[in-house]
Amino acid sequence: MANDKTSLQLITRGILSENPIFKLALSMCPAVGISTTVMNGFMLGIAVLFVQVFSSVTISLFKNKIHPRIRIPTYTLTIATWVTVIDLALAAYLPEAYAKMGIFVKLIVAFAIITMRLEMFACKESAKDSFWDGLGMGLGFLVGMMVIGLVRELLGSGAILGYDVLGFKPLLFFILPSAGFFVVGLMMAFFNWVELFYKRSRRG
Amino acid sequence: MKDIMTIIIRLTLSCMLAATVMGVAFLVTNKAKKHNQHVNEQKVRYSLLGYSEQKPIPESMTLHEIYRYIVTSADGQSIGYLLPAKEGFIFVTIDLEGKMLENKPVQIDEAMVREKEERDKVIRKVVGSGKDIAFADQTIVVTDNGKRVAYLLDGKFTGFKTFIGVMLALDPQFSILGLEILEHEEDPGLGAEIKQKYFKNQFKGKSFETLKKLEVVKEPMPDGYVRALEGNAAEADAAEILKQYVDHDIYALTGATISSRSVNNGVKGIVKKFAYRLNILDSVLVEQKIAVAF
Structure with a gap:
């Protein structure tokens, strides 16, 4: 199956029409668990972006060498390798951020979105396309995490990026994990509404 | 059968490849990590002695x-x-x-x-x-103009789950100047509270005599004491309150008596052993007239 999309289309697809969080509803645990602030969402998003891009390219390069019966273990191994690399790098160069989110970085191994992209895309397409697809999906996740983080940080602690903007805390509830689901749900509805609106306006 | 063999070979190869990548990453990052650790330790040491970036350690x-x-x-x-x-x-x-x-x-x-x-x-x-x-x-022996002002000890002892690593600062009379928990794996929300100021600062100021028979008590902590330990009280009041409790036993953490006891016994053990060893070392150094830097 040859890929007929350009690199730009692959990236926008990851961010908009197939956004991992809002459209595919994959990897919801981290989306709910860590997106309490914009910064947290951004850091985890960056880590996922790296792992996704590196894993996609690796699998795509070795796609002919992977025995079909053991492809899932091989994917997991690849992801685990890159997660370890990112984990080590973060621990060494950004120790303060790592102290806050170290445990979530290790969890990336089990993120459904990465395995799914390897299975759906990277194991069939060329390394170049896989790179763009990984980048798009990673960016989509990053953007999703940041948007959720923005809403939760603003409503939960009245701040953005740690700067107090509202001067009061509107709804403490939004800091709690369960509120993550509310925000994700609202965001999904919003994205669907935007898409619907866009389609309708184009039609008529 | 042939299938199994290829699967085994390919899996082995991919594992080895993965191991190589991880090994290289480890080698590259290890140096920076060690450096960070060293810087961090140094910072903890200075903060235990009461110095920070704003108030650097004097030249002497x-x-x-x-x-x-x-x-x-x-x-x-x-x-x-x-x-x-x-x-x-x-x-x-x-x-x-x-x-x-x-x-x-x-x-x-x-x-x-x-x-x-x-x-x-x-x-x-x-x-x-x-x-x-x-x-x-x-x-570490800290000297100011050649006179000993403090000792910094590293120590490790068993906690509720695994080891608890601490750093202690003592004055020359072996009274505790400060306690810092460096590493632990206690339960979050329970034993992990040993890292909180209101627990670890209880050890601050305990003299060697008090420490020798220091116990853990399961009593609710007085509010004023908590505020003073957390550094939320006015300075004069805090000093007054801390003085009042200076010979009091350690208040156990709620739901983490074992962790509290481990820290208490661990600190006690470290200080007692250190005092004993240092006395022997000092007497030997004096007896043999060995000149040392501290």
Whole structure:
């Protein structure tokens, strides 16, 4: 199956029409668990972006060498390798951020979105396309995490990026994990509404 | 069958490839990580002594590191200390009765002494063949214009789950200047509270005499005391309150009595053993007229 999309289309697809969080509803645990602030969402998003891009390219390069019966273990191994690399790098160069989110970085191994992209895309397409697809999906996740983080940080602690903007805390509830689901749900509805609106306006 | 073989070979190969990548990443990042750790330790040390970036440590103060080794030979064990002399380093071995056995100069430079492997290698050479050495712990003696002002001790003891690593600052009379928990794996929300100021600062100011019989009590902590320990009370009030409780036992953490007790016993053990060893070392140094840097 040859890929007929350009690199730009692959990236926008990851961010908009197939956004991992809002459209595919994959990897919801981290989306709910860590997106309490914009910064947290951004850091985890960056880590996922790296792992996704590196894993996609690796699998795509070795796609002919992977025995079909053991492809899932091989994917997991690849992801685990890159997660370890990112984990080590973060621990060494950004120790303060790592102290806050170290445990979530290790969890990336089990993120459904990465395995799914390897299975759906990277194991069939060329390394170049896989790179763009990984980048798009990673960016989509990053953007999703940041948007959720923005809403939760603003409503939960009245701040953005740690700067107090509202001067009061509107709804403490939004800091709690369960509120993550509310925000994700609202965001999904919003994205669907935007898409619907866009389609309708184009039609008529 | 052929299928299985290819699967085995490919999986093995991919595992090896993955291991190589991870190994390279480890080698690249390890140095930076070690450096961070060192910087962090240094920061903890200074903060225990009451200094920070805003209030840097005065020039007249110096930190001298003492490394303790256990030397095992055919005729029993002895304790070896790697000490900074007036110039260079010396390795003094003391038998279990407190008599000096040997005093040998050690050729090692300041940077190398901090690397455990390098240090072990040099010391192994110094003690000679037929003897085995094991690194026990390291102590830092802080001097101000040549006078001892504090000791910094590293220590590790068992907690509720795994080991708890701490750093202690003592004054020359072995009263506790500060306690910092460096590493632990206690339960979040329960035992992990040992890291909180309201627990660890309880040890601050306990004298050696008080510490010897310090216990953990299961009583609710008075509000004023908590505020003072957390640093939320006005300075004059806080000093007053802290003084009131200076000889009081340690208040256990709610739901984490075992962790609280472990820290209490651990700190007690570290300080008591250190005081005992230092007295022996000092008397040996005086007796043998060995000049050291601290």
